[in-house]
Amino acid sequence: MLKSYGALFRFPGAAAFSAAGFIARLPISQFGIATVLLVSAHSGSYTVAGRVAACATLAGAIVMPQVAKLVDRRGQAAVARPVIVIGTIAWLLLALAVTQEWPSWTWYVFAALGGATGPSIGAMVRARWTHLLPDKALQQRAFSWESSIDEVVFVIGPPLATFLATAITPWAGVATATVFLLVGGWIFTGLRATEPPPSPEGSGISSLSLMSPALIAVCVVFVCGGTVFGAIDVIVVAFASEEGARGVSGIILAAYALGSLFAGLTYGVLKFRRSVGGQFVFAACLLAVLVPTLLLATNLWVLGILIFVAGSAIAPLLISATMLIERLVPKAALTEGLTWSITGLIAGVTIGSAGAGALIDEYGARLAFWLPAGAAVLAALIALATSPLLRHAAVQRTASRLQSSRTDSVVPGTPVSEADTPDEPDSPRVHG
Template structure:
């Protein structure tokens, strides 16, 4: 079978009108996901020589993003993506530049935390917005799984390109360059996405005089996926800090970006394969199995002793990332009302980013206290935590949430009204 035939499900995605444009804008717009956190670590560490402070500031930015992004998503569901994105991009540019200025100028450190929080709070989750566009455009559940797998691959491409770019710019040009590049890419991509009105899902304004609509966060699958994503996020946040410190201890600081890219390469390859498979079992079972696999793969970090071993460990460990994220997104998409889809997807990512906050802070303190090699215990144990939380929450996934479009074990088809809405929106 030729590669063209194998990859044809992905090619068919881009027959959807406007899909190439919003996919490209979404790819550029989510570059801050892999650059702002690492860029903050490199920037603050260069100014203060403290990984603990760098992790705390980076974690503050991530925490603000985790708290604010669902609010942006709710506004998007109610008012549409275009106008909300434009406001957010202006706010992101202003707050991000102000944060960079106070760090470089050596302003009081409390201003660093305030503006880091403001920058994170001004950042909507672009990946969730793009996934909502795919869910709106594709009538078949199999197509949506392929689209979500493609978006997971895009996420990993971001993490292949971003960390090496930030590390090289910060190490060879100037520490602020990495953060600034990620910030400008996010603003440009988000602004470009905001102008693509034809492909955005129609707004779902709040109805007055009727029963209050439940938020996507009130469904059991969203809660389970968001909570279990906490462990995954701690792993991600800790890896950024520990790998940078370990590469520096090994005398090769520029290798940090390459190691982080290896995690992303492994996830990218696994995501491409997962999107083509039609696996047996329920969506809930796939999510739990992938989460447990992620937890097991994370234990490879306990035996890291050199950069030469860390590279293959990163590649193998990365292969568990995309299936976990794709299976979680597919499960949530099958169980929540269409009007709350963007918010529901964003809440699951909020659990992930909330974990990044905690992971960056824990890893920074661990590096300063134990050294970089022993600090790999933080991401390894966090990966195990993600698998355990998914297992503990699995009984809640057996019954479909009230108001959700799907049932356990079934990938839902689009509602009869969906094609009509798409034609009207087009």
């Protein structure tokens, strides 16, 4: 398996931008919990802390797609570097405002500014792989690798932020995440050799025209998936607290991420006869089968086993969605297309966190698992209902791109490889 992934890093610059992207993505898993710990320590209110953190999340969901559009048009470094600087200043000002007890409205302002200026590093990393790799099989492997990196981020990030904020000082978690953002983001955007060229011609592609019915369907499924993820994070903490072992919640959530990590690494080296659209639908159905099993948890040991298994549905859903979006949107708008799906995921996380909290207060942690279970089933139903649309749109876009590559090849005389042919819904060919 490792040998299969090693082939990715034979391409010049691949290891460097993937490693830098890992560092720059660590704050994604840290800012939320670090903000809650910082604000709650100084205000004494988890309600206020949750609102401040939610303000950052919602601001990011609204603004990130617009930043991604600029990245596609003007280039990663040209857009992301100023955004990273503004975000760094905003998060440091939030830490200062809270610790120095500035008026609470300033907390919301700085949190919103910090959330809004978080560049979509994950989308930019995947855009680099798409630009760098010659065929779909390698791209699937790269997307699987990056999905696994995402899981490592969520295994390492929250415990590190929690340790820093509780063992050292409340502002240490936010400060460390800010350093990761600045250093990792600056190194990543400085690697110009692998940066996709800007696509000024994409300026004619509006967000409205980009949002095809197929892409909207993927984003709606991601809202449901985000609801699953956000709800489970909150419910696990409450479940562990009810069992008198609140500190174990971090281990349980790490098992959840590890299940996804192993599934992602395995997914990347498998070959499928299903089209990418079919893989996406299958992954959504797998989520609907595995997540409801969490309702069977009677203690922390059982929950740990069930959540590890349920986690194995996450990476296949995210990886297949990335490959599907790559086929659904014009190449000149890839970063924006990927960011819209991430926005759907973030919106779902916000819904799941808030909804789970209300259910826990009313019914307890065990019954609150009905929320992620229901959201997972809804995701599968939407994916199944829109599967013909997803497959047709992916084939149509890939065929259009193939025709364009034949008539306007970057390297004259280079034949189009078989791996670049459109995915047919029922093709007997093994798909990468």
